Amino acid sequence: xxxxxxxxxxxxxxxxxxxxxxxxxxxxxxxxxxxxxxxxxxxxxxxxxxxxxxxxxxxxxxxxxxxxxxxxxxxxxxxxxxxxxxxxxxxxxxxxxxxxxxxxxxxxxxxxxxxxxxxxxxxxxxxxxxxxxxxxxxxxxxxxxxxxxxxxxxxxxxxxxxxxxxxxxxxxxxxxxxxxxxxxxxxxxxxxxxxxxxxxxxxxxxxxxxxxxxxxxxx
Amino acid sequence: xxxxxxxxxxxxxxxxxxxxxxxxxxxxxxxxxxxxxxxxxxxxxxxxxxxxxxxxxxxxxxxxxxxxxxxxxxxxxxxxxxxxxxxxxxxxxxxxxxxxxxxxxxxxxxxxxxxxxxxxxxxxxxxxxxxxxxxxxxxxxxxx
Numbered sequence: 001x002x003x004x005x006x007x008x009x010x011x012x013x014x015x016x017x018x019x020x021x022x023x024x025x026x027x028x029x030x031x032x033x034x035x036x037x038x039x040x041x042x043x044x045x046x047x048x049x050x051x052x053x054x055x056x057x058x059x060x061x062x063x064x065x066x067x068x069x070x071x072x073x074x075x076x077x078x079x080x081x082x083x084x085x086x087x088x089x090x091x092x093x094x095x096x097x098x099x100x101x102x103x104x105x106x107x108x109x110x111x112x113x114x115x116x117x118x119x120x121x122x123x124x125x126x127x128x129x130x131x132x133x134x135x136x137x138x139x140x141x142x143x144x145x146x147x148x149x150x151x152x153x154x155x156x157x158x159x160x161x162x163x164x165x166x167x168x169x170x171x172x173x174x175x176x177x178x179x180x181x182x183x184x185x186x187x188x189x190x191x192x193x194x195x196x197x198x199x200x201x202x203x204x205x206x207x208x209x210x211x212x213x214x215x216x217x218x219x
Numbered sequence: 220x221x222x223x224x225x226x227x228x229x230x231x232x233x234x235x236x237x238x239x240x241x242x243x244x245x246x247x248x249x250x251x252x253x254x255x256x257x258x259x260x261x262x263x264x265x266x267x268x269x270x271x272x273x274x275x276x277x278x279x280x281x282x283x284x285x286x287x288x289x290x291x292x293x294x295x296x297x298x299x300x301x302x303x304x305x306x307x308x309x310x311x312x313x314x315x316x317x318x319x320x321x322x323x324x325x326x327x328x329x330x331x332x333x334x335x336x337x338x339x340x341x342x343x344x345x346x347x348x349x350x351x352x353x354x355x356x357x358x359x360x361x362x363x
Contacts, residue, residue: 006334028319074239141258
């Protein structure tokens, strides 16, 4: 917003408003109809709602509420390809597979870096089970010098932020020595946390990401 | 014309993106010949004011800029957006003089009016790149 010259208000945007004069970036910016980004009604109750919006934005909600409301809306608008709670799918599942592919091998130029990353994980995590690349490299969308390298190590035990700190510091430095990547975005998945009776959403989400887009490196 | 839909989610939002949002984006993409680029980032935080959550949000600019280098038009959808209609291409809302399009959110109860970047269309123009670079250079305001 600052690039547009917007008046930001306080740290929670209280008082945010359009500036009186347009800067060069404001000129050429189109203000689209609200129906292209309709805030979910409950949060903005009292505001005029588009009866047939192009897109609804479920902002500022807890994850369970967001999931519930989005499912209801997907049912209501009969989203194609969305698998409804009753198991009925509006369109063939090919719609779900359009978004990404996963490479079978790490690009050659990144192989030495990938090996160093695995070695780093092995040094810092005695209970390491496997290492995966996710994100742009795994999806074949990596751009040399622009994209980062996203890595997840799978370990047996639970861990704390302090446990991860030494590995993060080492990989931060390793990333700086490799101009081919912007940085090494690294994290860990605990199998103990995943197999708990009620695993937290972060752990489940990370496991899903590996399952869907993970490029196996080691293990 | 090379058109790309770009979206991303961290572990918290990944299940919602995969199960609910993406199919709606895919329908829109198929109807209007967009390629899709989906990024799963390894970290996020349910607390939108945390440093991690803010850092992840800031990656949006880099993802859009990167995709724009390979596209004539990029449309960004946040992972918590659901596309309900596919009959009109959002690109049709821009005219020849526009390099980007956003929706203004006005929330009287919170005393604010601001552009919301949850849905964002950007054309591959010199001005768009300058704008994205300017936003990246300015960085995230303190506290946001």
